């Protein structure tokens with residue numbers, strides 16, 4: 250059995266968790282998502298404890314789609330430190346504010362030098378731009394391609410119930426983004442807001458050649474059959490198991506994926522095989 254890799258977790262520095270009320274006033278989007286005391290925040294140590302308890306080998310971790318570019322930098326430094334403290338267990342992605350222009354590119358370069366393989370989670374709806382604003386995003390994507398980084402972006406369903414942080418990054422927005430940057434490897438969080446269903450259309454399947462889907466928060470959104478359904482339509486190699494920890498406990502999301510009806514082989518791909526290939530872990534060991 251290969252490694253179990255959670256592709257979607259959020260961590261924050263302990264000072265932000267401890268002084269949460271103060272930081273909520275510094276970033277309007279943080280206030281929107283974490284204003285309720287019920288919205289959990291976790292540190293790298295909390296994440297490692299959860300991984301140990303649930304049997305997760307590696308977690309892909311990132312703070313949050315900050316509106317404030319300075320706070321994004323501060324949190325990236327914390328994630329870099331977490332990668333050094335827990336080598337091989339935490340793989341960080343770089344949080345960026347694309348509207349910060351050159352500053353965002355410099356930050357991306359700094360994080361890539363520190364060993365981050367990608368950037369995200371982009372939260373365009375909260376950060377104040379659109380994923381379809383390809384003119385704004387082009388310099389950032391160009392830099393990412395030069396550095397060999399992939400992108401992880403929030404996406405959400407254009408239908409169904411509303412919830413905190415849902416936003417309006419729909420399959421339409423997502424299609425504009427991947428059409429503009431076909432060579433960028435992109436992970437669409439939360440099952441692409443339903444984008445994989447459109448891979449039944451041959452031209453959409455072609456356009457999505459470099460796209461993966463993570464299952465973050467799936468338990469709140471879909472019946473477990475979403476796993477075998479996406480495997481059938483888009484292929485089992487495009488599924489990345491992700492929890493959205495600490496929103497959902499890793500152990501609970503693992504149980505949900507395991508009971509979804511994927512074959513053993515597909516499950517091994519979804520729980521870690523695909524992630525290892527995307528992260529380049531199968532060679533590095």
Ligand SMILES: [Zn+2]
Pocket residue numbers: 370402403404438439
């Ligand atoms: Zn998200």
